[in-house]
Amino acid sequence: MSINIKTLTQALAKTAAVIEKTVQTTVQEVTGPKALQDYDLLDQIGTAGPGLAWKLYSAKARDGTRPHQYPTVCVWLLDKKVLSEARARAGLSKVAEDSFLDLIRTDAAKLVRLRHPGVVHVVQALDENKNAMAMVTEPLFASVANTLGNFENITMVPKDLKGMEMGLLEVKHGLLQIAETLDFLHNNAHLIHCAISPENVLITSRGAWKLGGFSFAISKDQAASDLANVPAFHYAEYDTEDSVIPLQPSLDYTAPELVRSKASSVGCSSDIFSFGCLAYHLMARKPLFDCHNNVKMYMNMLTYLSNEAFSSIPPELIHDLQRMLSANESIRPSALDFTGSPFFREDTRLRALRFLDHMLERDNRQKSEFLKALSDMWKDFDSRVLRYKVLPPLCAELRNLVMQPTILPMVLMIADSQDKSDFELVTLPALLPVLSTAVEETLLLLVKHAELIINKTNSESN
Template identity: 25%
Template sequence: MGWSSCLLQVMAQESMVQYEPVAEIGGGAYGTVYKARDRDSGQFVALKSVRVQTNQDGLPLSTVREVALLKRLEQFDHPNIVRLMDVCATLRTDQETKVTLVFEHVDQDLRTYLEKVPAPGLSIDRIRDLMQQLLCGLAFLHSNRVLHRDLKPENILVTSRGQVKLADFGLARIYSCHMALTPVVVTLWYRCPEVLLQTTYATPVDIWSTGCIFAEMFRRKPLFCGDSEVDQLGKIFAVIGLPAEDEWPTDVTLSRQNFSPPTPQPITDCVPEISEKGVELLLKMLTFDPLKRISALNALEHPFFAE
């Protein structure tokens, strides 16, 4: 066994025998998620497994690094980050290891939470509180150089006491090899223009997704529902306008000429209940140029949160 597998085995506190699966609670790009009971403490946990190809040196170094980073983040015990409680590595064959991440279990995600809200929807104070918590978690991840990359209502958890916890961050890199083999359609609705155009990206990707989620808290339905990359971009430009020629990335195959310049729809047509300061913050998040997009830390300082 290579040193990387040894390292991961050391990181695993207990074997998988400690966790008794209770129910399947979801599937998606990252495989099946199980609710399980910790036999020692009796508390419920969420199990997320992935099969990782191994060689004579054990697990790929990239996987070990990503898991080590998630474990390091755990030491901070941030209130808006789901807790990673354990990591278990099980050798399946000479070429494959099953890595299981054991997270704290939270009963509902933001999608379920929004569906349960009775008409006329969330109050602006509740939206302000949820957004503040979401941005606190995101600012923490970004300050530790972690991109979420797949932020959407399904992986924002909301506890029964209204505490927001970000889940599934960092998994995109651990599971990238596995995902190529998984025929799961990943939603485009929260994807930023730079990812849709397949150009370089960094932490602003998560801010774009947060902007989409911010609007959804008011609307209780997604803001941009495209069914392909081009359709998604078209729906985005219908609201924020077609970017100027000098803002269009030069390293992309899709030309700006593919899109006819729409007359931008006022954001208040899409999100009528939003306040003036809320509109200001939302547009700073839904900025086409990632370098001009507001950061999570600056968003927390925005007057919307002082209203």
Template identity: 25%
Template sequence: MPGRAEDYEVLFTIGAGSYGKCRKVRRKADGKILVWKELDYGAMTESEKQMLVSEVNLLRELRHPNIVRYYDRIIDRSSSTLYIVMEYCDGGDLAGLIAKCAKERHVNLRGALHEHFLDESFVLRVLTQLTLALKECHRRSDGGVTVHRDLKPANVFLDGKQNVKLGDFGLARILHRDTSFATTFVGTPYYMSPEQMNYTSYNEKSDIWSLGCLMYELCALSPPFTAYNQKELAEKIREGRFRRIPYRYSDELNDLISEMLNVKDYCRPSVEDILQHPLIEAVVTEEQKRNFDRRCLRAREPERLQYSDAAVNELKRKEQQLQDREQAIKEREQRLEQRERELCLRETLAEDKLARAENLLKRCNLHKLEQEVMCTEGPDNALLFPLSTTKKNSVLNGSGEKAVPPHNLENYFLSKGKSSELNRRLYAANLRAQALAELEKSYQLKSRQILGMR
């Protein structure tokens, strides 16, 4: 049953196109953020209205993790407006990502250009997810085939985890049985296939061409075919000549893109061929396992579109608890960062003190060595030790009495005082050296403790 416009709160307008406006809305039942596209069907013919109904039914049938999900439709007969409620992708689209990288690359022309290119792992993941989405479209369970026909970066969206989602099937048409009967001229010129440029019939291989153009632009940050007018662009597309992608990307990726951009549609690989390519085989396995886990989770916990007031209040309470916990974690991180800065400062101070202690110890040892040299080799060595035991009774006169003291008693006692002073200073220097050694050990221990805490 279609919903009502009163069930949603309009937040702001995201953009506008030929179909109408795209707005960001909030579902009042559970607060879920979604988008709706407004389509004015008042001026449509009956056949166009019938096609619009088919397109909406198509959106309801496409359920894949890499396709923008359809949620609801709202019909406002008073204003002849159809609202299509769909999944909101908060990561923007690939066109914005490519434009951002190209802008950074042009701003930093003198810098390291390779830093502004997208990683090959990201490009391969985008290729895998888009190919899986196209496989869902090209080989539907009811036997029909959906050709997107307008695959371009602006129609590929990113979620919060940088997963891509293919959207905007407003121009797609359901093709039953023979898929070569689509001859309507729609699409973006930069990504149109040669058969579209030649106004000939085309099938799902046109999407493979557009996918190759998109992959090329992800690598080179510009489309493979550019021109100043549509006639020149059509000629370049028909020729199918383009430069190699930047050499930072592998030859295998370049070869795969070249196969997808083959001017002969029957020479282009199918979605199955791309998914079996050795370059993305591991990524495909990982994505398929993740998609299988998601389907199992949805089977166990089917989503309910309507919620009771008690359930909504419980969800809001849990959300508030999570926000409070997140805020507490942020505050704890800030305290830890402040503590780390304090420890770094203390470590710096300890290293400075240790350096000063080592300097003082070296000076003390040097001073001690100078004192020893002065005491053992100086010219006044005899005066420094006048009462030595080895010479205590060596000087006697003829009558057995002690020899006469030095002639200059004043110089003798002055030398004796200097010797005592030097001995005291030497003793004090030894005490300071021991204290500095103990201080050095203490600072080394603290430094190891600080490094261990970090």
């Protein structure tokens, strides 16, 4: 019997491909999604996303031989088995679980496509096996929900989150950053987010506030032309706890036009209402609506919203916040309008943080003038603002040899108030290149502060 060599070769190639795929599948089932193969998890830092189902971990790449954009990253991990067990305990269907996982996939896919400084940056796209889902992003601190004391799904609460209260300046800066990101979404990406809430706003390890949670996002064109494709949310008329597998945005942060049984319109103003609810929660330290997904309670609270509800809100914000939270969509300001609020405009410390945000874009003369003013102002900043908002841009600017003699004293003054682990993580990496190249005035400054640097790095810190 003659053998057809071509047919045999094709059969062998096909068999090899099947074997390779089987091996890859087996390896993935044993080791988990790609993120868990490429990165070593360090500590859980928080949770995020719908129902805070994502566990967030600080992590480092296993391959230390090639350069990485970030020394540490954030691995997002969702355990499907835990989710399935929680779903079963709550008496929910497998269909609900599958729908929820589809929402997670939709969010992850949109995050990869959206490129903007105000959107969480994805380092490695979502990967999954039958047991887990995982993706990798830029390093994060936590979600805003975690900073407000919601520690759902956190195994051991990090010490930085325990009893944490953000100061007004940090909240202002964060809200301004989210407003600018919303302006980009609405006017450049032409998207309506539809789910602005504390669990979908992330704070990076450098203190920037960024948006995630795009599961329900729709295009403005889609919202304007085809209401059949606009998400229809159906909330119960009684108290429910659907936090195990939430298949729609939290009612506490959802605009009334998305809640009504017949949505008259869905537009950018829907995001502004949700953003107003977020701003209120951060300012008042409690949610404006706390209605357990009960639509009757929600509508009743909205109808009888009084001026008294705004008694704990800064006076310069009340007018704009009341407009944002109006049931009348036409009254709500745009995201860009909100950035011009006196709440932001009249704060000189906030202007200083905004300059630091864009410091690398300024020329040396502008930097020198600003730093002279900052040298008198920095003592008014609380420790979190100094650590997350002031120090990182100053450390980045140490690469500028002309500015080193001006910036170094400020970096060292702030470093004096840091604990050793914080110093080694944030400040020391920026100082090491300076230590090896310092001359003249910079060298004298380092010698003068040598004891500080030695004390912050001695081995007893571990």
